[in-house]
Amino acid sequence: MATEKDGVWVTESEEYSFAELVAVSGLPEAQLRELVEYGALRPANAEAASPTFGGQCLLSVRAAHRIQGSFELEPHGLALVISLLERIRELEARLAHLHAQQPRRS
Amino acid sequence: MKYKDYYQILGVARDASHDDIKKSYRKLAHQYHPDVSKDPAGEEKFKEIAEAYETLKSPEKRAAYDQLGAHRPGEDFRPPPDWEQQHGGAQFSFEDLDLADLFAGLAAQRHGAGGRARPLRMAGQDFEASVQISLEQAFHGTEVELQLGMPELDAQGRLHRVAHTLKVRIPKGATDRQRLRLRGKGGKGLNGGRDGDLWLTIILHPHPLFRVSGHDLYLDLPLAPWEAVLGTSVEVPTPGGAVQLKVPPNTAAGSRMRLAGRGLPRPAGDPGDLYALVQITVPATSGDRERKLYEQLAAGSDFDPRANFAREKRSGD
Numbered sequence: 001m002a003t004e005k006d007g008v009w010v011t012e013s014e015e016y017s018f019a020e021l022v023a024v025s026g027l028p029e030a031q032l033r034e035l036v037e038y039g040a041l042r043p044a045n046a047e048a049a050s051p052t053f054g055g056q057c058l059l060s061v062r063a064a065h066r067i068q069g070s071f072e073l074e075p076h077g078l079a080l081v082i083s084l085l086e087r088i089r090e091l092e093a094r095l096a097h098l099h100a101q102q103p104r105r106s
Numbered sequence: 107m108k109y110k111d112y113y114q115i116l117g118v119a120r121d122a123s124h125d126d127i128k129k130s131y132r133k134l135a136h137q138y139h140p141d142v143s144k145d146p147a148g149e150e151k152f153k154e155i156a157e158a159y160e161t162l163k164s165p166e167k168r169a170a171y172d173q174l175g176a177h178r179p180g181e182d183f184r185p186p187p188d189w190e191q192q193h194g195g196a197q198f199s200f201e202d203l204d205l206a207d208l209f210a211g212l213a214a215q216r217h218g219a220g221g222r223a224r225p226l227r228m229a230g231q232d233f234e235a236s237v238q239i240s241l242e243q244a245f246h247g248t249e250v251e252l253q254l255g256m257p258e259l260d261a262q263g264r265l266h267r268v269a270h271t272l273k274v275r276i277p278k279g280a281t282d283r284q285r286l287r288l289r290g291k292g293g294k295g296l297n298g299g300r301d302g303d304l305w306l307t308i309i310l311h312p313h314p315l316f317r318v319s320g321h322d323l324y325l326d327l328p329l330a331p332w333e334a335v336l337g338t339s340v341e342v343p344t345p346g347g348a349v350q351l352k353v354p355p356n357t358a359a360g361s362r363m364r365l366a367g368r369g370l371p372r373p374a375g376d377p378g379d380l381y382a383l384v385q386i387t388v389p390a391t392s393g394d395r396e397r398k399l400y401e402q403l404a405a406g407s408d409f410d411p412r413a414n415f416a417r418e419k420r421s422g423d
Binding site (some may be wrong): 004008009010012013026055059062063066067070071087093096097099100102103104105 | 132135139140141142152229231268274275276277279280282284286287288289291303304305308309315318319320322323326328373374375381383385
């Protein structure tokens with residue numbers, strides 16, 4: 001049995017190029033550009049000549065690929081779903097934070 | 107090979123129209139898709155549904171599937187004689203084959219058929235898995251073993267599901283729902299295509315003392331009333347070992363005391379913090395001596411814990 005080396009944590013502090021998003025997502029480049037254009041994927045540095053993306057975008061494009069394959073969504077609908085899933089993820093993190101601050105004992 | 111009833115999985119009759127199959131698939135996908143469903147069993151259920159739809163949505167694959175005949179789900183069966191030649195032109199070893207792999211194999215061999223000079227380069231499949239670890243394992247880093255069944259082509263181009271046991275090191279830096287990417291540890295690429303990745307989701311077991319928010323931890327710190335008033339020094343557990351915490355006099359219930367850097371380590375940068383949330387607890391019963399002391403305190407103190415009620419009432423008058 002092989003022991004694998006450490007994996008890489010997917011975090012917001014990591015930066016990924018657009019080309020990496022294309023490679024990871026399995027989606028056509030044009031479709032990913034549409035997701036950026038519609039605001040579903042937000043670059044960490046939108047003004048830069050070669051924008052980079054945080055780790056959450058890496059996870060979002062993977063979800064985009066799965067969802068598109070499963071529901072056969074057109075790009076605008078897919079962008080909307082990805083944006084809403086991101087909002088849900090943020091709200092879940094906020095809820096977990098609030099729960100953590102609630103004392104267990106009364 | 108075990109039979110799977112794709113029609114039953116999608117909840118349609120064997121003579122259902124393409125539109126009915128699609129409609130039923132979409133309804134079930136909304137219910138069980140892992141990206142939208144909260145059902146813990148949803149992911150496995152969705153895999154079944156997607157596998158069934160992948161075959162039944164294609165007229166060619168559906169015809170091939172129908173020719174396998176109807177069997178009970180889970181029943182061992184063999185395709186009719188010459189079935190594989192009719193639909194793929196290759197010999198299969200059916201004993202250790204999954205029905206999904208059989209149809210994937212047919213598609214791959216159709217690609218290879220027709221005398222094309224260059225076989226299709228295909229990236230390996232990415233795999234998703236989740237693993238539960240304790241907070242202590244996340245703090246120190248740990249190793250876990252994963253059992254994964256990966257479809258692979260053998261030297262003759264036949265598809266088999268091969269069981270792999272991977273020992274994966276989970277470095278420090280994990281928190282709940284954190285994702286770890288292991289490049290090249292997914293399915294094997296074909297004809298020079300890159301190997302897929304393994305994407306691990308880390309789930310932290312709930313801890314009896316600590317609650318987790320990102321890399322910060324929260325701990326209830328019960329104090330006796332006199333400890334809160336007089337101040338004290340208490341031993342507080344942290345994942346890295348107990349530390350002494352100085353509680354200043356007149357500490358109110360609900361106060362949050364921060365122990366910087368005593369939370370979970372981050373993948374990069376400073377570790378998270380630990381917050382002790384002060385709770386003032388009273389004994390379930392009090393003895394005579396305690397009651398007398400409290401009565402003396404009540405008589406001698408001019409503290410009004412509800413002074414704000416009176417202020418509010420005056421301002422409303």
